[in-house]
Amino acid sequence: MSHRPWDARLAYVLVLPLKDSPVSPNALTSLRLVAGLGAAWAFASQSPNLGAWLFALSNFLDHTDGELARITGKGSRFGHYYDLACDAVATVLLFVSIGIGLSHGELGVWALPMGIVAGAAVAVIFHLRNSIETLSGKAATQQPSIAGFEAEDVLYLLPLVTLFNGLAPFLIAATAGAPLGAVLILRQYRRQLASPGLENRL
Secondary structure, three states: OOOOOHHHHHHHHHHHHHOOOOOOHHHHHHHHHHHHHHHHHHHHOOOHHHHHHHHHHHHHHHHHHHHHHHHHOOOOHHHHHHHHHHHHHHHHHHHHHHHHHHOOOOOHHHHHHHHHHHHHHHHHHHHHHHHHHHHHOHHHHOOOEEOOEEHHHHHHHHHHHHHOOOHHHHHHHHHHHHHHHHHHHHHHHHHHHHOOOHHHHO
């Protein structure tokens, strides 16, 4: 377990007592979705500090369902796709709701279109990553990590971003960075399509 991200390791420890309980992995996925929807509501309602903490919680809960599924052997095809769908909905709505909230502030009318652009790019990234996983397996979608931290772990910093009133720069960065990320993932997807032996894996 030493090579795994820190949040996944912590999730494993926390869900271990649930091994013989009636709690299912899908129940934890649903809890993640509820926290993500709450975060979106808070951001859209101009309560960014609450939204940031709810989303950080939602981001962490995303690891608990998978850990419980591995521990109990209760993983399923439906659960896998339900998890992916909830991840996509929570993350896309994060950026759209930030745009809604900031449309009443310093970014004005530009905020919502920026949130939509970032959210749409994230949706494309989720779709492409799922397609790559279907073609080449989960290992092909492994995120880069340093010292136990993955790229997506930057979202745990949202409470600090809102604390220091940095939500507008965060949305600006996401509006530029998410489409760039989508282009990079698209290139990876095209390389997977062109890789030798693909026909034998389909």
